[in-house]
Amino acid sequence: MTIEDEVPLSESQIAVHWREEGYFSPSPKFIGQANATDPAIVERFAEDRFPGCFAEYAELLTWDSYWHTILDTSNPPFWQWFVGGRLNACYNCVDRHLAADRNKAAFIWVPEPEDEATVVITYQELHRRVNEFAALLREDCGLEPGDRVTFHLPMVPELPVAMLACARLGVIHSEVFGGFSGAACGGRIADSGSRVLVTMDAYHRNGQLVDHKAKADEAVAEAARQGQEVDRVLVFRRYPGRYSSATPMVDGRDAFADDVLARYRGRVVEPVPMPADAPLFLMYTSGTTGRPKGCQHSTGGYLAYVAGTSKYYQDIHPEDTYWCCADIGWITGHSYIVYGPLSLGTTSVLYEGAPTYPDPGRCWRIAERLGVNIFHTAPTTIRMLRKLGPDEPARYDYHFKHMTTVGEPIEPEVWRWYHRVVGKGEAAVVDTWWQTETGGFLGSTLPALQPMKPGSCGPGALGIFPVIYDEEGNTVEAGTGRAGNICIRNPWPGVFQGIWGQPERFVDTYYRKYCRNPQSKDWHDWPYFAGDGAVQADDGYFRILGRVDDVINVAGHRLGTKELESACLTVDEVAEAAAVPVVDEERGRAVEMYVSLKPGRQASTEIENKVSVAIDREIGKIARPKHVWIVSDMPKTRSGKIMRRVIAGISNFADVGDVSTLANPEVVDDIRHRIQRAK
């Protein structure tokens, strides 16, 4: 079966188009304390200062040796930043803060159960724990610089400790979001070639103590099926000394990490000075094929970029209490819970649980108790908190100076509630558009210098020069109201170095479409294709409309239609499957699955349930479809390709365009009637 549209399905086709909004300005109090208040900063990062301007970000870090070449473009589009430089990411996030701030909180961990004590981890304590874990990884697991290790950890302090321990050694970490299934984790273990898995027995989510260790066994089995043996599974216990999983430990393979760590008490491991372009970590994301992409991020360029953007866009000062209410298992958490904030020596809050558990006041209680003054979250969380507790924030005595949103377009109405109610009219709001691949922000506003405009992310970030191209590569001018594909004309230090093990896919997906000359060594000829539709207003601000490829962004999480469809095809009765995005009030977009059955099989709720269970098993609960529709047939081209675009149109009650060229135009009406009756 072929599942491919002639015209790719585009999330941006179902974008909700809102009106251009007026501007908002931050308070004089905010401006008075902001990191970037001098408009000269914009000049320093102007195009004629590129790429040298990014030395300003790199100077925020401590280098073991300086670079000799700021940007090497000799092998496009495999850009290399700060060539010749050496540094250690862990040293920059931990050791260098010890002299002045050893007893300052690096992390404050809030467990989900409200009666469990909050855990404060000072920079000194973090240093001790990171060193002990680094000693364990090196000696117990035999890991060396360049080796990969997979984590499948929830939102617990052990996760950043393990990340920083790898960074200390030059080992490449690959954290798989805890909510992903064992099978999804196994696929990522195999792809990265990890032979060590670090996990936890259980964690709290929405009031349940979730058994997580079972997933480790599934992951190891799946990795083995794909040819990768895992010989060491380190299991942290959520409650040290007490095993909270029903799954037995496997002799010779599994060990309780907290027990093993006792052997390394007090051990110190010198941070390894790594070349700037040594990979720091892999972060898997969905693409347009079933195989996830291991986005490889560098040590020097990445760290410089997240330090710079944390300072100027999140306005982080060392004395702030900063809370990014995302999961470290996503790029947002890597860049803006761990590496960015810690490189600036601030205090970063980690919260184990769901933002709405046990009630929609939970976040605001945490903010009040800890004195959080910078808050970062996703529109989906904002929509949920607004729906469940529109008046809750006023009941708590917290004050944010700055708030950020990330991951999806935010509706102006939701933005205004965030600003007025959550931010109490006092906080600057910064919308940040970027991607797993980009390491850090691409489009945003400098909070004290560029006014906020609800529903727009803002202009290109410092040193980032976006452009909108039409399908032929012509520039779509600002202010025309026309949408096109947003691209970045230049490389930047945070951009990923490649897709692990798939260099051709990297070039094809991100650079082929608008490359002007494949022989050229000039970066001007290699614009980065982001895969998003966008419109630019005449003030230069961008409005992001959504994905233009076969990726659906559900609640800020990227899901590949091919991954969803492959999961459905594991159900015996299913012949064909198509995943389409639908507009969803809370999650922005949701997935609906359309399936047709093998001959002789009868549609039933049992089969619909089987499809949902298969998606839980293959990907994880986050991918569970909003609805499974069993249809008699799929709309297809004469060459037999399924037209997802047509199905998406029907599902969203939108125009499906001309269907007369389909091989089976009659199914369009069949499906439409079926949906109209049910919705």
Ligand code: PRX
């Ligand atoms: O479609 C864009 C959307 O999220 C995609 C990237 O998803 P992911 O790699 O999972 O990273 C999410 C966190 C950075 C983008 O291609 N997106 C991200 N931020 C925004 C956004 N859409 C609109 N506005 C944003 N601020």
